[in-house]
Amino acid sequence: MKFKIKKYKYVILAVAFSFISCDDYLDINDNPNNPTEAPLAGLMVNSTYESSQNTFRMGDIATNYVQYLASPNAASSSDIMEPVSYSGTWGALYNVMTDINDMILQAQAEEANHYEGVGQILMAYNLGMAVDAWGQVPYSEAFNFVTVTPSYDDDAQLYEEVLGLLDAGIANLSAETNASIGDDDFIYGGNAENWIKFAYMLKARYLNHYSETSSYDPTAVLAAVGNGFDGNEDDAQLEYFAEQFNPWADVAIDNANLFLGGWISEQFIQALDGTTFGVEDPRLPLMVGATDDGEYIGTVNGAGRGDAPEQGARSVLEEGDFYTTRQGPLLLGTYAEQKFIEAEAAFGIDKARSYQAYLDGIRAHMNKIGVESSEIEEYISSPEVSMGVDSFTIDDIFKEKWVAMFLNPEAWVDARRYDYNYEDFDLPENLNPDLNGMFIRRLAYPDSEISRNGSNVPDVTLLDAIFWDE
């Protein structure tokens, strides 16, 4: 009997050891590294910063197509317009659109109208970039994990969404807000007026994209321009940080470290050094670097650097120029661009206004990047630039806008709307033979989408145009 009691005690001992209260002990799976909610300000910081980064990423893709830059390696895929899978940029665009989506939903719940308004403008901006590159993309089933395989929306309809978002953004920014934006806004520091102007400027930009379609309404473009920027001081731009340099400065630094990139296209050099247009552009030395011998020599797109060494013999992006200053700005939308939009829209309505807007656009860009005023006047007064209203053509607008949009992805939209019709603009050497001697019209859908969402991905070739490019 005594023995039996002892036996039970062992059992009690064992049981006591075994069942240390499990539930509390195991309830430790709340992530200490990542919160389950994000502050509106934190989403604003990332949304503005990443929108700027996306401008760089899309610009980086477009620079070869519009022949700002050329690859130092022969027949490099992007340079010869082969299909390249830009999974990373696609992912970055959707990441920030997801964050903007969360910011909008959260702002709606908190009636933080200004946050909602900025969110809508940034959504329009990123969505617009995605549509301009790929055409049909997911949107209506995107962001909120309603499905693992979101369907693709029609690109023309998405443009209506973009314009609707801009209008909604303007309305929200004009309303009262429960929470004001501050330094968490890297673009305008919370200034609602500036955001409204930027929204109108973007409206003008996207309405102007319809130029080749039957729905083009230049009056509407000019109406938007009227509410847009009033000068360079209104420009939408993001100035970089001591901790995080301007990405174009990084390209220049990497190139100096022999991680080659940022080599200037011969097309761009010749357009600015007088070869193509007979006038030397004072912006050239402020935009790109010279060779060791102080010359400006470009690289032919698709041809690579040939026997040129890795350094010193060709023009490249050099650290410290306007576009490549460590803590310098990256431009999202500028007064100069707006002026060229105005010039294009007014061209068929009021040619004198168009001509003036064209000259103002050049002047705005030159002021922006710091050209001496005497040089500005000298350049503008040259007959090649100030040809007079009568001799003034749409080609002049596109040429000068192309210079002013240096490294910006919008330049590729212009190039396609203009059918790459720039003076002496040649196809790259070693062109992708599938293009049948034509310029690229869109990006291929990235491999990540094809492998993860294959059944929804539209079947397109690089020659299939975006809806506005007819």
Add this chain to the structure above:
Amino acid sequence: MKLKTTLIAILAVFQFASLFAQESSVSGLVTGSESGEPLFGVNVLIKGTNRGTTTDFEGNYQIDVAPGEVLVFSSVGYEKQEVSFTGQSTIDVSLVEDLESLDEVVVTSFGIEQEKKSLGYAVQEIGSEEITKTKQQNLVSALQGQAAGVQVTNSGGAPGMSARIIIRGVNSLDPNADNQPLFVIDGVPIDNSTIESAGTPRGLSNRAADINPNDIESLNILKGAAATALYGVRAANGAVIITTKKGKAGRVRINLNSSVGFDEINQFPEFQETYGQGFSGNYDPESFWPNWGPSMEEINQIDPDVRFYDIWSDAMRKGTQFDNNVSISGGSENATFYGSIGKLDQEGVIPFSDWSRTSAKLSGEVKFSEKFKFSGNINYSVSGGNRVPHDRFMERLVYWAPNHDVEDYINPDGTMKTYGNTNPIYDARFSTFEDEVNRTVGNLRFTYSPAEWLDLTYLIGTDYYSDKRTEVTPGPMGIDGENPLSSTGFIRETRINSRDINSNFFVTLKKDWTEKFNTTLRVGNDIFERDYERLDATGENFVIPEFYDLSYASQISTSQDKRKRRLVGVYGDLMMSYDETLFLNVTARNDWTSTLPIGNNSFFYPSVNLGYVFTESFEQGDWFTFGKLRGSWAQVGKDTDPYLIGQTYSSPSIYPLGGQVGFTRFSQFGDLGLKPEKTTAIEFGTDLRFFENRLGLDVTWYKSNSKDQIIPVPVSESAGFSTFVTNAGEIENTGWEFILRGTPIKSENFRWDVSFNASYNQNEVKSIREGIEEIVVGSQFGYGGSSVTIKLLEGEPYGNIFGTSYSRFGADENSIYLNEGLPIIIGENGFPSRNSTQLVLGNTTPKWIGGLKNDFSFKGFDFSFLVDFRAGVDQYNQYDNFFSAFGIAKYTLNRNETIVFDGVNADGSPNTQQVWLGQGEGPDGRNYGAGFYRNTYRTVSENFVQDAAFIKLRNITLGYNFQDNVLKVLPFESARISVAANNIILYTPWDGFDPESFSSGAGGNATGLTGLGYPGVRSYFFTLNLGL
């Protein structure tokens, strides 16, 4: 209140201990029957109890015993002997030698010793000598070729570099899963993760490398789910059970062990040594292009002083290693101890790579009474070194023109000396990465045996380490005309702290129901916790050149990662044996994990295995010594990593920026209904021994299916996440294992033992998830679009390499496999045309692996060698891709030849067009641009996915043990000298450095991508062992 009850219970238990009385003491001498010499360390046990002792150095023992009890004398290498106690005061025993003891004891779960013949599943034990003989400093590497079904791969030849171990194939579809087994030391699991460097690969250590192999007594590999069911989720990939050395009662023994070794690269690729610097056949001493210039003959006509250096040998050095160990052990009947100190210093073949390990170990066991035992173990180690950026080093060596002396790398002012390209040695010297791991592994074990039929054991262990890493890349020194390694320079400080705690309490109940039928029941509780934290701080742009401190960097970014995981398990294990013939073992376990959603976090899994020693039941010829059939069915559950469930936000590491912290929705979403994975395994085997155990054959067949895999499914980023962690997919491994061993010669002076093992594994991804076509395990760069990707596809085996190929005439458009048998299509330009569609070019998982071991002993001499092999494996040879792109490979010597490519035209007619392989204008006046190798060859992945089979002489050792006549005049008890050589490649179709090296490190699954890995080395050792 609860505490009080517990105390009373414990007191009651102690009280119980003194119940047995009426014992008398017996003593005696144990000798060997052949030699008549006293035997030290013989176990003397009272049958059916846990009371026992061991003989001292003079062979004497003393033990308390009650009349009617039976004394059992046992010792390794001798037959067991039983003597009944009838009141004698002295019992002297003479043990008969039995070199082939059948009652092999193996250590399974929780340090429990079990007779091997009772097991219904395959285990394989590796002894202390077999480990130290390999001279491998990483104990994982020491397992190479030694056990069937166990694949061990060195990730490279750097000192301290990680080695990967996979048992019976990869069990997970998750490309990031660690498919390696659990490592257990003295019953307590330890961490064997490999935390690779951020950025360029530097070849860090797997944490088991912190263990000094000299401290290991034996190592057991538990392969299947059956063997590991009791370790639960963490052993789902098998377990490596390590038992460390313990002291033995008797005289204090001191062992000294000193070894010096040398490393050199074991195989070089075939290089061309004809063409020098330049491009298109034009010599240029400042050209970026190392080998597309003219021949040396032509170069010397331009400049007679130009030499062609053997940069591949010049840049390397002879590696060295010094290993010194002292151990001291001994004890009395009631207390034993073992202590050791080891120091290893290694320098690798790439300059400035080094690693060292200092380890100290102390273990002891105390018997407070016949009923209460306590043992403890503590191991402290400091390890680390400078990890050179080997991948970048080798890449820079590729770019280095052999017309320049690579060893002449530095100017007097400390800046880099170069003709243009970065000097690899300069980079290796100044781009440093130093790690230091301070680690303590310890455990305490309490055993209380209040009654013959009852044991209570409590085991608690901890594994704590801090890993301190400092990486520095210098910025410019501020000297005119310098070529800095980086325009900014950076310092990255990483601090990792990890602490594991394991607690395990179990009760063992034994009962002999009849003479023939016995049972043992074990029930227990197991608790595990891991607390991990990592901090990273990076500073860029040094304010003062060469002053490397975070405080003096102008751009700072930081990140932090904290993780905690807990597991609670309850298990039961019932073993039944009938007449030493039939053994049935049933286990059951339930685990609760912190990493799965509450409600889904409890999971139960059973196992059953049966062993039948049929030779006990039937009469058979004398030649048939032993035969056993075994079978098992088992399940193992598996949880996942912490914090995977639901949606979170994160702050990317770039923040804060301008004083602001940005947030982004975390890209991963974890299924709210995530449930445990389940692996079901069946296994059948037989163990046959003949001619008094001089010949043995062991065959095993297994099949395991892992279902409901927890995998990060990549989903369209537009969905709002890029990864959805959910239960999806199934993977199956089926295989055979064979072990054949024998003792062909056994005479008084000469003995020859041989053992051969081979295993075959077949793997299939049974399913992934609807809508998900493929899972990418890894990819690697190749020039001109020849990058390759390892992908998992439904119905295909693990490890298929996809890449570009030559277009084939008549190829099946629907096949994902390249059909190499078909003729190559030659394009209109006369060169082979390229198919850019990604096809399967090979598979990176070996079909066959195995090893052959031979041991010879003759008087004091012993000689042994171990060969291991793998077959049916392909790898992507990134070196070869670079060597073709830069004209370094020997086969590019034909660059100035005009040939007709073997193949057919688009219409199927044979190709007859002559083409020149060189660059620029050919003899036929046509412009060939960058030439065949750059235009075509380097862009076709097919050229670089190559057969990576090998046969290696892993180790060859010749040793001499000094005999008594010499030892008599020396102050030593034993003395041995030996010489050994390791890792000599006997055969491989692979052209390049050792095909074993790969770039991802032991934790990665993309082993088939060699990268520009640290070249493999062969080593030579001279070793002296002395016993005092």
